[in-house]
Amino acid sequence: ETGVTQTPRHLVMGMTNKKSLKCEQHLGHNAMYWYKQSAKKPLELMFVYNFKEQTENNSVPSRFSPECPNSSHLFLHLHTLQPEDSALYLCASGREFVDTEAFFGQGTRLTVV
Amino acid sequence: AQTVTQSQPEMSVQEAETVTLSCTYDTSESDYYLFWYKQPPSRQMILVIRQEAYKQQNATENRFSVNFQKAAKSFSLKISDSQLGDAAMYFCAYRSATGNQGGKLIFGQGTELSVKP
Numbered sequence: 001e002t003g004v005t006q007t008p009r010h011l012v013m014g015m016t017n018k019k020s021l022k023c024e025q026h027l028g029h030n031a032m033y034w035y036k037q038s039a040k041k042p043l044e045l046m047f048v049y050n051f052k053e054q055t056e057n058n059s060v061p062s063r064f065s066p067e068c069p070n071s072s073h074l075f076l077h078l079h080t081l082q083p084e085d086s087a088l089y090l091c092a093s094g095r096e097f098v099d100t101e102a103f104f105g106q107g108t109r110l111t112v113v
Numbered sequence: 114a115q116t117v118t119q120s121q122p123e124m125s126v127q128e129a130e131t132v133t134l135s136c137t138y139d140t141s142e143s144d145y146y147l148f149w150y151k152q153p154p155s156r157q158m159i160l161v162i163r164q165e166a167y168k169q170q171n172a173t174e175n176r177f178s179v180n181f182q183k184a185a186k187s188f189s190l191k192i193s194d195s196q197l198g199d200a201a202m203y204f205c206a207y208r209s210a211t212g213n214q215g216g217k218l219i220f221g222q223g224t225e226l227s228v229k230p
Contacts, residue, residue, distance in 0.1 A: 002157065033217065042117070043204070043220040056217065088156060092218075101148055102218055104158035 003027045006091050006105035014113055015081060021108045023074040023091030030095060032074040033102065034066060037088040049074060081112045115140040117207050119221035126195045127229050133180075134190045134224045136205030144210040147181065148218070149190045153201040161203070164188065166210070192226075200228045 004025045013019050023032065034046040048056035049068040063085075065077040074091055088109050092102040116139045126132035138147070149161040164172045164181050172179050176196075180189045192199055205221040 002159070040222075042222050043218075045217045045219075048217055090156075090158065092158075101160045101163055103160075104150075107156045109156075 002103040002105070004091060004093055004103050004105040006089075006108050008108055009106065010109045010111075012111045012113060013078070013081065015083075017081075018077070018079040020078065021076040021089055021091075021110075023076075023093075023105055024072060025093040025103070026072055027093060027103060028095075029093035029103070030071055031093060032068060032071075033092045033094075034074070034076055035090040035092065037090055037107070039087075043090065047076075078110075081110075083112050086110055086112045115142070115145075115207050115209070115219050117205055117219050117221040119205055119224050121224045122222070123225045123227070125227045125229060126192070126199075128195055128197060130195055131191060131193045132195055132226065134192075134203050134205075134226065136188045136190070136221055138186050138188065138205070138207050138221075140186070140207065140209075142209055142211065146208040146210060147179075147188045148206040148208065149177070149179070149188075150204045150206060150220075151199075151201045152204065152223075153198075158204070162190065195228050197228050197230060200226055202226075 007022045032049045035043045037043045046060045047066045052068045067075040088107045090107045091105045094102040118137050145166045147164045151159045151161050162174045162177050176193045178191045202223045204223045206218040
């Protein structure tokens, strides 16, 4: 248990659906991240938030929309996804400007049908 | 841009034996951090060990140790006395020490380690 909780663990959605992934941490971290993990590919950084402000969008399509209402919660809103968006979505948190590692959640396994 | 390469997609080791996982990286920075993460079937990414680039001494955590060769940009992980619970996907990761990089991690492709009883 790393202190980062993601829900749901599994999600199946149609291409016309709208869903949201949730990430929560109570570790006092000020930075939160979304990563995408596809089969046979390295983890890809999607978004970075520091102190609730988005500091990086790694050329992610607009059908993925992040939201960080406070430093403990991070959402990823999904709409009109494509089958190739099926992947494991991992949330992580850490302390920016401090040399600590990132703590990861268990991920949401997303399948787009 | 920084890159991380793990050239071994799969590795296998006999229980109680030693195995070394390879990782190379490319960067123009002089100060950074390197990590090995473990991802078991539960999918939870767990930190195994970390190394600060400014430290010459290789990091060690119980049965896990690294061989950090800064000039060669190599960062291998050695697992001694392998246990069945060590079976997992292992990822090498790089993090810039520059604050404006957002603390992001750059990952290699991963090495799947199996442990034979």
